[in-house]
Amino acid sequence: xxxxxxxxxxxxxxxxxxxxxxxxxxxxxxxxxQYPLGVMxxxxxxxxxxxxxxxxxxxxxxxxxxAPGQDAAALFxxxxxxxIQTLKEGHMRYTQLTDETGGIRDDLMATRFGxxxxxxxxxxxxxxxxxxxxxxxxGQARLEIADRALLALQGPAASDVLATLLPASADLRFMQAxxxxxxxxxSETQVDILISRCGYTxxxxxxxxxxxxxxxxxARTLLAHDEVExxxxxxxxxxxxxxxxxxxxxxxxxxTSPAEADLLWSVPKRRREEANFPGAEAINQQINGGVAKKRxxxxxxxxxxxxxxxxxxxxxxxxxxxxTSGGFGPTLGGPLAMGYVPAAFSQPDTPVxxxxxxxxxxxRVVAMPFVPQNYRKG
Amino acid sequence: MSKKYTKDHEWVQLDGDVxxxxxxxxxxxxxxxxxxxxxxxxxxxxxQGDDAAVVESVKAxxxxxxPVSGEIVEGNAALEDNPAMVNEDADETGWFFKLKLxxxxxxxxxxxxxxxxxxxxxxx
Numbered sequence: 477x478x479x480x481x482x483x484x485x486x487x488x489x490x491x492x493x494x495x496x497x498x499x500x501x502x503x504x505x506x507x508x509x510q511y512p513l514g515v516m517x518x519x520x521x522x523x524x525x526x527x528x529x530x531x532x533x534x535x536x537x538x539x540x541x542x543a544p545g546q547d548a549a550a551l552f553x554x555x556x557x558x559x560i561q562t563l564k565e566g567h568m569r570y571t572q573l574t575d576e577t578g579g580i581r582d583d584l585m586a587t588r589f590g591x592x593x594x595x596x597x598x599x600x601x602x603x604x605x606x607x608x609x610x611x612x613x614x615g616q617a618r619l620e621i622a623d624r625a626l627l628a629l630q631g632p633a634a635s636d637v638l639a640t641l642l643p644a645s646a647d648l649r650f651m652q653a654x655x656x657x658x659x660x661x662x663s664e665t666q667v668d669i670l671i672s673r674c675g676y677t678x679x680x681x682x683x684x685x686x687x688x689x690x691x692x693x694x695a696r697t698l699l700a701h702d703e704v705e706x707x708x709x710x711x712x713x714x715x716x717x718x719x720x721x722x723x724x725x726x727x728x729x730x731x732t733s734p735a736e737a738d739l740l741w742s743v744p745k746r747r748r749e750e751a752n753f754p755g756a757e758a759i760n761q762q763i764n765g766g767v768a769k770k771r772x773x774x775x776x777x778x779x780x781x782x783x784x785x786x787x788x789x790x791x792x793x794x795x796x797x798x799x800t801s802g803g804f805g806p807t808l809g810g811p812l813a814m815g816y817v818p819a820a821f822s823q824p825d826t827p828v829x830x831x832x833x834x835x836x837x838x839x840r841v842v843a844m845p846f847v848p849q850n851y852r853k854g
Numbered sequence: 855m856s857k858k859y860t861k862d863h864e865w866v867q868l869d870g871d872v873x874x875x876x877x878x879x880x881x882x883x884x885x886x887x888x889x890x891x892x893x894x895x896x897x898x899x900x901x902q903g904d905d906a907a908v909v910e911s912v913k914a915x916x917x918x919x920x921p922v923s924g925e926i927v928e929g930n931a932a933l934e935d936n937p938a939m940v941n942e943d944a945d946e947t948g949w950f951f952k953l954k955l956x957x958x959x960x961x962x963x964x965x966x967x968x969x970x971x972x973x974x975x976x977x978x
Contacts, residue, residue: 515912516887710886710913779890779934781910804889804912811890833892833908 486532487625487688491695495706503599505533508708515710519806522677522715523847526631527707528698531676535602536622536685539593542615548593551617552586555609557734557753559744563588568651568672570742573597573605578733578755578762581608583724587653587672594653594670596626596683598724624670625691630681630715632850633703638671638682641697645682648673650851660690661697669694676712678719678849717812718805720773720844726784727771727800727814735762736816738771769797770822773844774813780832781811782839787831788815796821796828807847817841858961859970860921865945866964868955873922876949877909877940880974886911888940893929893951900926900953902960907950909940922960924953 484505492499497508508530510518521527539548550561558571568587572580582601587594597605610619629638638645644656653672660667670685686694698704713723722728728737733755735743740763747753751760776782786799802813813830821828826841858866863881867874882888890910900906900920907918907929929951933939940948955961965973 509913510886514886516889519912714912779937780892781890781915783915804910806912 484533486530487691488530488532488627488695491692492530492706497706497708500709502709503533505599507533508706510708510710511706513705515708515714516806518705518707518711519714521705522631522707522711523679523807524632525703525705526629526633526637526681526701527677527711528695528704529628529630529707529712530625530695531628531683532625532688532691533599534626535595535597535599535606536624536626537595537597537606537609538620538622539595539609539613540618540620541591542617545591546616547591548617549586549588549591551613552593553747553753555612555754556584556586557743557747557756557759558586559747560586560588560593562744562746565589566653568653568674572728572734572739572742573608574734574753574755574759575730576754576758577730578735578758579730580724580728580732580734580737581605581730583722583728585672585674589655600725622685623688624685625688627684627686627691627695627698628675628681629684629698629704630675630677630679630707631703632680634679634681635852637698637701637703640701642669642671645671645673648682650674650680650853658686658694660693673852676719676721677715678721678845678847679715680850680852713801714803714806717801717803717814718807718845718847719849720814720846722771723801732771732816733759733762733767735759736767736769736771767819769816770819771800771814771816772822773842773846774799774802774815774828774830774839775842775846776811776813776830776837776839778837779810780837782813782830782832782837786813786815788817789829789831789836790821791827791829793829799830805846812846813839814844857967858921858964859967859973860919860964861973862919862921864918864921866921866961868961871955871958872927872952873924873955873961874949874952875906875918875921877918877944878970879944882941882944882948885909885916885940886913888937891930891933891937891940891950893931893933894926896926896928898926900924909937909950918950920953921964922953923956925956926951926953928952
């Protein structure tokens with residue numbers, strides 16, 4: 477038996493309790509799944525105004541090349557299929573750590589600052605990811621794990637609220653980041669905050685990386701705005717599902733490749749041609765020869781949600797695959813899901829059926845996102 | 855007769871030999887916003903503790919068990935169109951199903967209102 481790891485808390489744990497958060501274990505942390513507003517209310521509030529999420533459980537690290545003048549972004553491309561060395565200063569990209577079979581070890585965000593990279597990875601994978609990156613780039617680059625809190629402010633009011641604290645945030649477009657200085661309220665102290673215009677809701681918004689001892693005052697300052705409500709993991713999941721975004725360990729894992737997961741938009745032509753990342757051969761084979769299965773959006777026709785693990789069948793009853801994430805979309809106003817089906821069934825509007833508690837329910841394949849994204853691109 | 859309660863947070867109200875079953879206000883508050891309910895069809899035989907209905911929030915699906923054995927005489931069809939009734943009025947109009955008791959003595963094993971209130975208090 478493996479020794480049980482002690483459960484961890486983020487720097488905002490006491491604040492979650494003070495705000496009435498209902499605490500559940502998640503990825504080794506005690507996290508709020510919802511606050512008194514409830515999952516539905518929190519979800520709708522984020523889409524109409526702004527929601528504040530504690531995502532401090534996620535892993536943050538800085539990658540620096542060992543030799544002066546070398547580019548950490550170029551070195552990191554040995555481990556991911558994304559276009560990283562082509563990132564401009566202060567720009568970020570979504571990519572995946574792949575294995576030799578093309579399977580996904582984790583998905584992550586990488587941001588360029590000079591010849592260094594700032595990485596944000598999933599909580600459940602962070603120990604393995606950091607050990608893997610450090611070992612794979614041993615002697616070439618140095619990985620420094622950052623002990624920092626991470627807050628996400630998401631929703632159409634996020635930019636106006638954040639501009640009152642951090643004017644530099646107003647100059648960012650989607651997938652851009654900047655280090656800024658914040659004066660603590662009623663204090664002379666200046667605190668460094670990494671502002672990244674990105675998120676996991678489909679809305680415009682920001683992630684704010686800050687030293688753990690200043691996380692609570694930042695959270696309270698944001699929550700003091702009428703437009704901002706605290707949002708738990710429950711609404712975080714329904715928001716990302718409506719946005720068509722993958723949840724690692726559910727929609728993507730070691731048994732799915734970026735091609736199968738419909739993430740090839742994050743694998744540029746140069747990387748496919750260079751074929752110098754783990755699993756490149758397998759992924760190129762899938763690009764040229766087709767995939768056996770593909771991640772798709774699925775819209776059940778009735779009201780019944782189809783949860784993770786629900787079997788997907790063809791209209792004639794042939795097994796096709798399984799739902800990997802499914803639930804109810806508060807903004808959509810009905811059930812929604814994603815899952816894997818053979819490529820022949822992956823076109824939008826293809827009819828399928830779902831087996832929910834022994835009953836056969838009609839559904840169809842749909843293009844994602846389920847709810848239009850609202851990013852600040854221009 | 856006054857309501858009886860189970861440890862699974864169902865209530866049972868007996869009228870003659872027909873029991874109306876719902877989930878408690880505590881249960882609906884724990885579930886959060888109910889977005890889907892599936893109730894059993896009339897004529898189905900259920901044993902005490904069997905899955906009888908399903909209630910789903912945004913987050914998850916939960917089973918509603920038959921607190922007593924019997925034959926389903928009616929499912930609350932109104933919940934299928936308006937599942938939020940479970941949140942709004944769990945104790946009355948948000949009932950799930952009615953069943954004809956096959957063994958009235960099973961009711962004796964359930965908690966009365968005071969015992970259930972004590973049971974919930976210890977959970978918090």
